[in-house]
Amino acid sequence: MWVYEKKLQYPVRIKNPNPKMAKYIITQYGGPDGELAASLRYLSQRYHMPIPEAKGVLNDIGTEELAHFEIVGAMVYQLMKGACPEEIKMADMGTYYADHDNAVYPSTGTGVPFTAAYIQSKGDPIADLHEDLAAEQKARATYENLIKLADDPDVIDPLRFLREREIVHFQRFGEVLQKVREYMESKKYF
Amino acid sequence: MNHTHADNERRELLEQIRAIEFMTIDLNLYLNTHPNDRRALNEYNYYTRQLQALRKEYEMRYGPLTNFGYSLSQYPWAWINEPWPWEEDHYMEGC
Ligand SMILES: [Fe+2]
Numbered sequence: 241m242w243v244y245e246k247k248l249q250y251p252v253r254i255k256n257p258n259p260k261m262a263k264y265i266i267t268q269y270g271g272p273d274g275e276l277a278a279s280l281r282y283l284s285q286r287y288h289m290p291i292p293e294a295k296g297v298l299n300d301i302g303t304e305e306l307a308h309f310e311i312v313g314a315m316v317y318q319l320m321k322g323a324c325p326e327e328i329k330m331a332d333m334g335t336y337y338a339d340h341d342n343a344v345y346p347s348t349g350t351g352v353p354f355t356a357a358y359i360q361s362k363g364d365p366i367a368d369l370h371e372d373l374a375a376e377q378k379a380r381a382t383y384e385n386l387i388k389l390a391d392d393p394d395v396i397d398p399l400r401f402l403r404e405r406e407i408v409h410f411q412r413f414g415e416v417l418q419k420v421r422e423y424m425e426s427k428k429y430f
Numbered sequence: 431m432n433h434t435h436a437d438n439e440r441r442e443l444l445e446q447i448r449a450i451e452f453m454t455i456d457l458n459l460y461l462n463t464h465p466n467d468r469r470a471l472n473e474y475n476y477y478t479r480q481l482q483a484l485r486k487e488y489e490m491r492y493g494p495l496t497n498f499g500y501s502l503s504q505y506p507w508a509w510i511n512e513p514w515p516w517e518e519d520h521y522m523e524g525c
Binding site for chain 2: 241243244245246247248249250251252293296297300301304310313314317318408409412415416419
């Protein structure tokens with residue numbers, strides 16, 4: 241089971257609302273390379289991992305991604321909270337506002353709702369771990385794009401933290417892939 | 431918006447918890463693929479002990495950080511006390 245800890249893994253303190261930035265960032269909440277997709281991917285794939293190291297890594301990174309999902313949600317919440325309908329219209333966020341007001345909804349910036357079609361759980365550990373390595377790189381690239389789009393240090397700071405974590409996750413998945421390969425080799429399993 | 435002195439102290443302690451917890455998260459992930467690294471394991475236990483002490487201090491002063499039987503509560507039920515994490519240091523007024 242999971243136990244909630246009443247704090248963010250990394251603080252989010254955005255002083256100035258910015259619906260345009262919210263529109264960019266929300267894809268990491270409910271988009272194809274976002275934190276919700278990451279978490280569901282790893283937590284679903286963990287059941288079919290053959291060695292304890294792999295189960296541990298998928299379980300724990302899947303859990304950390306939930307904490308990142310919360311960080312991104314807090315960013316969208318704070319960027320939208322103080323924004324007036326007029327500003328939202330100017331930011332081209334009117335279509336989102338019509339459906340969701342200032343609320344936080346898992347979708348892309350263009351309003352495509354979250355879907356499990358973003359992820360796979362193949363039952364083949366080698367295939368799944370390759371997907372995970374790619375997912376971490378895509379998330380890193382998305383955060384780099386977002387950092388380029390941002391000009392507020394309150395926004396850039398947590399984005400940098402999230403980007404760094406993707407690099408660490410990529411490293412751990414690479415180690416797991418190596419160990420799973422060795423295990424399968426030792427079992428003469430092709 | 432001005433924060434009270436007590437509020438600043440709370441935030442500072444939370445910041446310390448965050449920093450130590452980050453070490454435990456990162457070492458935990460590392461140990462998952464290096465379970466025989468004794469030095470990393472010692473570090474993990476070192477930070478975990480620190481984290482446990484800091485959490486205890488925070489919870490005695492400001493209320494529970496975790497729910498579902500992981501922390502005690504004073505009367506009245508303190509779990510629902512604000513701010514929630516996404517409201518931390520949140521300055522803006524609604525439109
Ligand atoms: Fe990640």
